[in-house]
Amino acid sequence: MDSLTQIVLGAAIGEVVLGKKIGNKAMLYGAIAGTIPDLDIVSSFFTDTVTALRYHRGFTHSIVFSILFAPLMAWLVTRYEPYKNFRNWSWLFFWAFVTHPILDAHTTWGTQLFWPLDIRLAFKSIFVIDPLYTVPFLVFLILAMVQNRTSEKRSYYNRMGLIISTSYLALTLLLKLVSYQKFENALDNQQIEYTEVSTKPAPFNTVLWTANVNTPTSFLIGYYSFFDSQPISFQAYPKNHEFLGELIHNKKVQEMIHISQGWFTITKKNGDLYYNDLRFGLLSMKPDAENFVFQYKMEVDANKEVTFVEVPKDTLDGKKLVAELWQRVKGN
Structure with missing residues (x-):
């Protein structure tokens, strides 16, 4: 806290x-x-x-x-x-x-x-x-x-x-338990195959909840407010773990995977690899948003040693997120 x-x-x-x-x-x-x-x-x-x-x-x-x-x-x-x-x-x-x-x-x-x-x-x-x-x-x-x-x-x-x-x-x-059941029901109703669901409250409240869903090729992220009247929708984020190639065996990479408990995606930008820790969500609730709360640029030296450098957060993203959260808390 x-x-x-x-x-x-x-x-x-x-x-x-x-x-x-x-x-x-x-x-x-x-x-x-x-x-x-x-x-x-x-x-x-x-x-x-x-x-x-x-x-x-x-x-x-x-x-x-x-x-x-x-x-x-x-x-x-x-x-x-x-x-x-x-x-x-x-x-x-x-x-x-x-x-x-x-x-x-x-x-x-x-x-x-x-x-x-x-x-x-x-x-x-x-x-x-x-x-x-x-x-x-x-x-x-x-x-x-x-x-x-x-x-x-x-x-x-x-x-x-x-x-x-x-x-x-x-x-x-108790609220977590109720929201978890809501997410499970939504996944079953939409016939989505999954292996694991992890739920947490959205920032600053316990009315709006978010779920990370583990599927074979991607992670799904969904939101549920206790004021919702429409079905829960999920946004897919490809895992792209294959982007790591041989780096998957690197000690630092394995430590990061362990720390994030497997909830991570890899993205490529301008030839660089970025490690995204999904446990803490994104700084936007808009579809296809990719500004993860915790994103790390993977810098690889000539000896294949990997250094993780946290990507700085944009304060404007934080302000926009608060506004988006306020609207989403009131229901979909």
């Missing part, structure tokens, strides 16, 4: 653990702890694209990290904070650390919660920025913050923020 959401969640967790003991300081430390797992992004400045993607939401988003670093952070804080209870500080950091990846596990990218096991947990039920999750949570957190640390209202507001946000998260799983 986005940084603000993780700050709010961490602050609320800090309040649960130590709010009555140290007041708003608990929220402050919880908020800081809630952002620490995302420091893994620093790896992108020192490694190649593929390695950075492999590390993203890896070790720092695991239970192992939470167990190892919670007491370390508690030890550091008790060196200078008046409140010296090592056990309580450890609990604050542990729960702030571990709830971060649990929340991230509901997004499309997911987390390696059980690192070092090579398992990426991704429920794909919520977009990384969802105002319906964050805004009510933030409001209740602020209401709690302005209360006296021993006030019952403070505990009540913080508890309500956690209950409402968690309930919404549970609702997204």
